[in-house]
Amino acid sequence: MAEVEKILTSRIGTKSSSDIDSAMQNGAYEALIKALTKMTPEQVLNEVKTANLKGRGGAGFPAGIKLSFLPKDKKSIKYLVCNADESEPGTFKDRLLIENDPHRILEGIIIAAYAVNATSGFIYIRGEMASGAKILEKAISQAYERHFLGKNIMGSGLDFDIYLVRGAGAYICGEETALMNSIEGKRGEPRTKPPFPANYGVYGKPSNVNNVETYANIPTIIEKGGSWYSKIGSQDTPGTRLFGLSGHIKKPGIYELKSNVTLRELIYDFGGGILGDKKLKAVIPGGSSVPVLKADEINVTMDIQGLKKVGSMPGSGGVIVLNETVCIVKALLNLITFYERESCGQCTPCREGTHFLRLLIENIEKGEGVEGDCEKILSICKNIMGRTICPLGDAAVMPVESFIKKFRDEFEFHIKEKRCLPETFKMTTIFSE
Amino acid sequence: MTKSSNELLSDREFLRKIEKLKKLYPEEKSALLAMLHLCQSEMGYISLEIQEFIAKELKLSPAHIKGVVTFYEMFFDKPKGRNLIQVCRTLPCMLAGGEILFEHISTKLGIKEGQTTSDGKWTLMTVECLACCDKGPAIMINDTLYTRVSPREFDEIIKDYR
Ligand SMILES: Cc1cc2nc3c(=O)[nH]c(=O)nc-3n(C[C@H](O)[C@H](O)[C@H](O)COP(=O)(O)O)c2cc1C
Ligand code: FES
Numbered sequence: 001m002a003e004v005e006k007i008l009t010s011r012i013g014t015k016s017s018s019d020i021d022s023a024m025q026n027g028a029y030e031a032l033i034k035a036l037t038k039m040t041p042e043q044v045l046n047e048v049k050t051a052n053l054k055g056r057g058g059a060g061f062p063a064g065i066k067l068s069f070l071p072k073d074k075k076s077i078k079y080l081v082c083n084a085d086e087s088e089p090g091t092f093k094d095r096l097l098i099e100n101d102p103h104r105i106l107e108g109i110i111i112a113a114y115a116v117n118a119t120s121g122f123i124y125i126r127g128e129m130a131s132g133a134k135i136l137e138k139a140i141s142q143a144y145e146r147h148f149l150g151k152n153i154m155g156s157g158l159d160f161d162i163y164l165v166r167g168a169g170a171y172i173c174g175e176e177t178a179l180m181n182s183i184e185g186k187r188g189e190p191r192t193k194p195p196f197p198a199n200y201g202v203y204g205k206p207s208n209v210n211n212v213e214t215y216a217n218i219p220t221i222i223e224k225g226g227s228w229y230s231k232i233g234s235q236d237t238p239g240t241r242l243f244g245l246s247g248h249i250k251k252p253g254i255y256e257l258k259s260n261v262t263l264r265e266l267i268y269d270f271g272g273g274i275l276g277d278k279k280l281k282a283v284i285p286g287g288s289s290v291p292v293l294k295a296d297e298i299n300v301t302m303d304i305q306g307l308k309k310v311g312s313m314p315g316s317g318g319v320i321v322l323n324e325t326v327c328i329v330k331a332l333l334n335l336i337t338f339y340e341r342e343s344c345g346q347c348t349p350c351r352e353g354t355h356f357l358r359l360l361i362e363n364i365e366k367g368e369g370v371e372g373d374c375e376k377i378l379s380i381c382k383n384i385m386g387r388t389i390c391p392l393g394d395a396a397v398m399p400v401e402s403f404i405k406k407f408r409d410e411f412e413f414h415i416k417e418k419r420c421l422p423e424t425f426k427m428t429t430i431f432s433e
Numbered sequence: 434m435t436k437s438s439n440e441l442l443s444d445r446e447f448l449r450k451i452e453k454l455k456k457l458y459p460e461e462k463s464a465l466l467a468m469l470h471l472c473q474s475e476m477g478y479i480s481l482e483i484q485e486f487i488a489k490e491l492k493l494s495p496a497h498i499k500g501v502v503t504f505y506e507m508f509f510d511k512p513k514g515r516n517l518i519q520v521c522r523t524l525p526c527m528l529a530g531g532e533i534l535f536e537h538i539s540t541k542l543g544i545k546e547g548q549t550t551s552d553g554k555w556t557l558m559t560v561e562c563l564a565c566c567d568k569g570p571a572i573m574i575n576d577t578l579y580t581r582v583s584p585r586e587f588d589e590i591i592k593d594y595r
Binding site for chain 2: 185
């Protein structure tokens with residue numbers, strides 16, 4: 001079993017961990033003070049680069065490199081954005097940080113601001129997280145009181161404000177350019193790229209978007225050094241990640257682990273095995289938008305290299321476990337309905353494509369599928385992939401293609417027999433036992 | 434919770450909050466979502482009159498405001514029940530038993546998805562993943578999240594609402 005190292009959750013579970021006094025008793029803002037008093041902005045940026053910190057929002061882009069795309073001069077206006085929209089199905093890690101250690105997030109953002117001379121920052125939190133927004137609001141005002149935010153922070157010459165924006169129920173607003181439109185009081189429709197946020201972001205000014213968990217790693221990188229961090233766990237995704245286990249698992253929850261943990265260890269050693277003591281059928285290893293895996297594909301590490309071997313990706317770290325009682329057609333119908341509902345409607349391939357995919361899969365599920373439906377589904381997928389402004393279209397295609405390819409027999413069974421596989425007549429739920 | 438447009442527009446406290454929101458962000462227009470959240474919680478929905486009022490306040494067109502109101506799931510442009518129940522329908526909650534819970538709620542209240550009870554007390558909707566998948570089935574009633582909700586627990590929870 002991979003050794004457990006606590007970075008992100010080290011303060012979680014301590015008394016009133018979201019309060020600034022308790023957080024500071026446990027080391028909060030020490031890294032910020034170190035950065036501001038002992039390091040130049042260039043040194044700070046270099047540590048983040050050396051750490052090889054990968055984005056935790058889904059795409060895994062190196063955070064230090066992304067930050068360095070921002071213009072270097074001191075004068076131009078620059079914004080940092082923290083993506084707290086957390087809406088990817090199966091993902092619930094940012095909520096843990098927001099509710100229990102908001103100061104770790106703020107500290108990470110302020111350190112990043114110092115590194116790139118940012119003017120101000122935005123935290124965009126999904127609208128449904130009403131209590132999370134209150135906790136962040138309080139944390140921000142406490143940080144102002146202690147002079148970690150505002151003008152000339154701790155006498156360093158850095159002026160930096162953080163604004164909290166509440167979303168209002170739209171998965172698409174997690175996409176970085178839709179998010180920026182939403183901050184500007186617009187419909188959350190993604191923008192075409194280029195121009196990229198580093199040149200044209202919030203209010204048309206250079207901006208950098210990172211996920212909550214990405215920022216939350218930065219204090220530790222500054223405290224212990226980028227090279228220390230880069231050696232933890234996996235080479236391609238160093239550090240620890242917050243893996244979220246949900247679905248048919250005995251011990252669902254968040255597990256902070258190194259990315260070289262295997263999926264098998266995650267499910268059986270940490271998660272306690274499969275709910276209902278049934279056989280494992282499928283796992284979605286990184287939020288609903290990554291390709292699904294079959295039960296015999298779990299002997300891989302949870303980093304980029306490992307999951308690539310079985311045709312998937314680490315995504316957002318949300319692991320959804322399906323046992324043998326799940327009808328795979330029904331599971332896919334659930335997911336495609338999500339993407340159909342959440343498509344913003346700008347691009348025809350995504351808007352119409354997700355709609356037709358849903359109709360076809362629904363027909364199969366109802367026993368009204370016809371021969372050739374699987375081919376039709378795969379062909380629609382081809383016509384969505386890569387043909388949209390933002391990756392929501394691709395995100396819808398990845399589960400659909402992989403479900404059909406890996407569980408083709410079960411789809412064909414539905415089409416021929418007009419019913420579900422016998423073992424899926426009664427699905428396990430938490431109410432089963 | 435359910436003020437009329439006129440009541441809201443003559444409510445000093447409300448107008449003061451709107452003024453404050455205007456100054457909250459580097460650019461005024463960023464306050465739009467916050468203003469709409471405020472109106473939504475005061476009125477239960479966002480009427481055309483209120484949309485026009487916000488448009489004037491932020492020097493945006495009423496069409497822009499309507500576009501935004503109709504884009505986001507949490508904003509309503511028509512009245513709904515006094516309390517909104519949103520049941521998470523996404524895969525992890527479904528695996529936990531979300532459908533069983535939804536059926537129970539629907540039968541108990543006698544309404545289907547998107548409907549409001551005849552006494553105007555409840556509106557029932559589904560919602561996508563609420564980011565607490567380890568504690569499914571999850572529901573929200575107004576702004577409050579409830580997790581690992583069994584049918585029996587639901588019956589207890591709703592006793593606190595009027
Ligand atoms: C449809 C869609 C939804 C997304 N939702 C989120 C989200 O909820 N949270 C998040 O951090 N990133 C989300 N992303 C990824 C962001 O666009 C962006 O890549 C990320 O915030 C960058 O941060 P990182 O580099 O730290 O991962 C989403 C992307 C797409 C296409
Ligand atoms: S699926 Fe219901 S909270 Fe994530």
